[in-house]
Amino acid sequence: MDVTFVAQIVLGGLLIGGVYALVASGFSLIWGVLNIVNLAHGGFMMLGAYVTYLAFDRLGIDPFVSIAISAPLMFAFGYITYRFVLHLVSRRATLSTVTLTYGLLLIMVNGAEIFLGTESKSVQASYAGASVEVGGVLVPLVRVMMFAFAVVLLGAIALFMSRTHPGRAITATRMDATAAQLCGVNADRIYFMTFALAAATAGATGSLFAVAYAFSPHIALWMLPKMFVVVVLAGLGNFRYLLAAGVILGLAETGSTALIGGSFQVAVSYAVLVLILMIRPQGLGGRAFLK
Amino acid sequence: MAVPSSNSPSLLTTDAAERAEVLPEAARPEVSLRRRIPWRVVLVGALVVTLMAVVPFVATEYVVRLLIVVMMFAVMAQGWSIIGGYAGYQSFGHGAFFGVGAYGTAIAMTTLHLPFFPALIIGTLAATLLALLMSPVMRLQGHYFVVVSFAVSEVARELVLNGGSFTGASHGISLPIAPGTQAEVNTFFFYLMLGLLVASLVGTYLLVHSTFGYALVAIRENEATAEESGIATVRVKLIALLLSAAMTAAPGGLYAYWMSFISPGDVFSLFRSVTVVVGAWIGGLGTVLGPTVGTAILLIVGEEVWGRFREASDGVLGILVVIAVLLLPRGIVPRQGEGWRLHPRALIHRLKGPRR
Numbered sequence: 001m002d003v004t005f006v007a008q009i010v011l012g013g014l015l016i017g018g019v020y021a022l023v024a025s026g027f028s029l030i031w032g033v034l035n036i037v038n039l040a041h042g043g044f045m046m047l048g049a050y051v052t053y054l055a056f057d058r059l060g061i062d063p064f065v066s067i068a069i070s071a072p073l074m075f076a077f078g079y080i081t082y083r084f085v086l087h088l089v090s091r092r093a094t095l096s097t098v099t100l101t102y103g104l105l106l107i108m109v110n111g112a113e114i115f116l117g118t119e120s121k122s123v124q125a126s127y128a129g130a131s132v133e134v135g136g137v138l139v140p141l142v143r144v145m146m147f148a149f150a151v152v153l154l155g156a157i158a159l160f161m162s163r164t165h166p167g168r169a170i171t172a173t174r175m176d177a178t179a180a181q182l183c184g185v186n187a188d189r190i191y192f193m194t195f196a197l198a199a200a201t202a203g204a205t206g207s208l209f210a211v212a213y214a215f216s217p218h219i220a221l222w223m224l225p226k227m228f229v230v231v232v233l234a235g236l237g238n239f240r241y242l243l244a245a246g247v248i249l250g251l252a253e254t255g256s257t258a259l260i261g262g263s264f265q266v267a268v269s270y271a272v273l274v275l276i277l278m279i280r281p282q283g284l285g286g287r288a289f290l291k
Numbered sequence: 292m293a294v295p296s297s298n299s300p301s302l303l304t305t306d307a308a309e310r311a312e313v314l315p316e317a318a319r320p321e322v323s324l325r326r327r328i329p330w331r332v333v334l335v336g337a338l339v340v341t342l343m344a345v346v347p348f349v350a351t352e353y354v355v356r357l358l359i360v361v362m363m364f365a366v367m368a369q370g371w372s373i374i375g376g377y378a379g380y381q382s383f384g385h386g387a388f389f390g391v392g393a394y395g396t397a398i399a400m401t402t403l404h405l406p407f408f409p410a411l412i413i414g415t416l417a418a419t420l421l422a423l424l425m426s427p428v429m430r431l432q433g434h435y436f437v438v439v440s441f442a443v444s445e446v447a448r449e450l451v452l453n454g455g456s457f458t459g460a461s462h463g464i465s466l467p468i469a470p471g472t473q474a475e476v477n478t479f480f481f482y483l484m485l486g487l488l489v490a491s492l493v494g495t496y497l498l499v500h501s502t503f504g505y506a507l508v509a510i511r512e513n514e515a516t517a518e519e520s521g522i523a524t525v526r527v528k529l530i531a532l533l534l535s536a537a538m539t540a541a542p543g544g545l546y547a548y549w550m551s552f553i554s555p556g557d558v559f560s561l562f563r564s565v566t567v568v569v570g571a572w573i574g575g576l577g578t579v580l581g582p583t584v585g586t587a588i589l590l591i592v593g594e595e596v597w598g599r600f601r602e603a604s605d606g607v608l609g610i611l612v613v614i615a616v617l618l619l620p621r622g623i624v625p626r627q628g629e630g631w632r633l634h635p636r637a638l639i640h641r642l643k644g645p646r647r
Binding site: 037085088089094095096098099100102103104105106107109110111113114225228232266267270271273274277278 | 381383427428435437438439441442443445446449450452453565568569572576602603604605606608609610611612613616617
């Protein structure tokens with residue numbers, strides 16, 4: 001197997017890993033801070049992708065620029081969804097919230113199918129096919145941009161979490177909600193903001209995804225296992241290893257596609273997940289969740 | 292039987308008469324694990340079963356087929372409820388057991404040329420084996436078990452999809468067709484499914500009102516304390532998972548033979564797993580009848596919705612699920628000790644649900 005072939009595979013896995021990590025960051029945030037497994041998270045990403053598509057198709061806005069539209073839009077949508085629906089059940093057991101988010105996911109996917117159409121859409125910017133050849137390896141520039149944006153956004157969120165006041169309040173609430181409240185943090189406002197922020201990142205991820213890939217309402221479902229794998233691999237509530245986890249998943253996928261064929265790709269994501277949970281449930285950096 | 296006590300009468304004895312010497316009120320018979328047969332429920336149940344038995348002769352084929360599907364999901368939900376409702380381990384991948392049961396039966400009938408009932412047993416055993424392989428996962432906390440069970444179901448489907456000619460891959464497997472006319476076949480499976488449902492209900496009842504059942508509830512409420520109290524939590528959870536898998540696999544085998552054709556996307560679908568969970572949840576977790584009631588309601592409503600809304604059926608179902616979660620924190624069938632009191636404050640209290 002020659003080097004350029006391997007390099008191509010590695011590059012492919014690396015670049016998609018950024019997207020996985022970004023969408024998983026929101027998912028991990030909701031799970032870690034709010035203790036909600038948000039099955040509808042992929043839905044926010046899907047809607048972000050559609051915003052980008054519509055902005056490009058109707059208004060001619062560059063897809064990367066449209067993040068400035070999709071992120072705030074999803075922020076608002078996430079805020080509303082949480083405040084008026086999810087918050088009501090936030091104190092109940094896990095099963096209630098999982099079932100509720102499943103219902104929301106159904107509504108989002110079906111709604112998108114009805115109002116936006118079931119066919120695949122794609123955003124063909126003028127620079128869509130641009131690529132550069134480096135040592136025999138074809139480097140798709142659009143995907144590199146996608147990866148770069150994803151990394152920048154992830155870094156921005158990490159900085160937000162550790163350096164700004166609201167971010168630190170969120171982190172504190174994640175560590176110990178009661179203690180945070182004793183320090184003057186308004187837990188309810190934190191919950192609203194965290195969910196909205198996570199939805200915004202999902203929307204941004206959707207926009208980035210739309211630049212390089214075709215999509216349909218079903219990506220909301222398709223992303224679900226990937227989000228789970230990345231979050232579990234990185235360790236719940238842990239930001240540091242998210243990018244690494246995303247890249248690992250990406251590499252596992254492209255690697256397995258090259259070795260045993262593309263039809264196994266979904267099974268590989270899930271198999272990786274099961275293996276991790278059996279062998280090392282705390283992932284790379286999280287706390288152990290054994291009983 | 293009186294536990295030998297010291298000279299003076301003591302409350303700490305199993306002899307009611309002795310306790311009465313100390314405190315008259317304590318003479319009431321102690322709560323025992325002796326099963327008190329709920330005669331009213333048995334009577335009503337017998338009535339319902341008799342009514343159901345008449346259905347194939349008076350109702351249309353459509354109704355008979357619908358009821359077979361409803362009963363199938365009800366049995367699955369009863370099986371799920373053993374680890375989901377009673378032990379507190381809510382699996383989102385019970386479709387895996389159903390699918391393995393279906394495929395096990397199918398492969399036994401086509402490749403091994405076995406008749407139906409032995410094949411069904413093989414299918415059920417195969418699912419139990421899967422549960423055994425999954426058992427290390429029960430070490431993990433609630434959230435993780437949900438995720439892993441879901442993952443196992445997906446992996447199972449993908450493995451079957453890529454299993455080549457052994458599993459029929461994406462083409463599915465065609466089973467030998469059951470003998471008789473369409474109506475006779477439907478009637479045959481109707482009674483089989485009905486029998487399975489009654490067996491699962493009776494089985495659940497017996498299981499719950501036994502020491503094993505108490506152990507399960509203890510594990511759900513507080514596993515650490517249960518462990519400290521001397522319950523062999525690992526073994527109890529394992530047995531519960533195996534039983535649950537078997538109860539979910541049996542309808543799978545029946546389904547395979549009834550439909551004469553199964554495919555991976557059909558039997559391993561997330562829809563199946565989630566229907567079971569949502570149905571059991573709507574009916575009331577931790578109750579004997581809850582899963583059956585909830586699944587029946589969910590499926591019949593779903594059928595109506597699909598009939599009227601077609602493309603929007605998923606969305607409407609989603610809306611119904613959201614409303615159900617918001618309004619029915621405990622489900623429909625009340626647990627022991629609770630009830631549907633009509634006092635407004637009690638109703639609001641019930642609707643608000645317990646704090647986590």
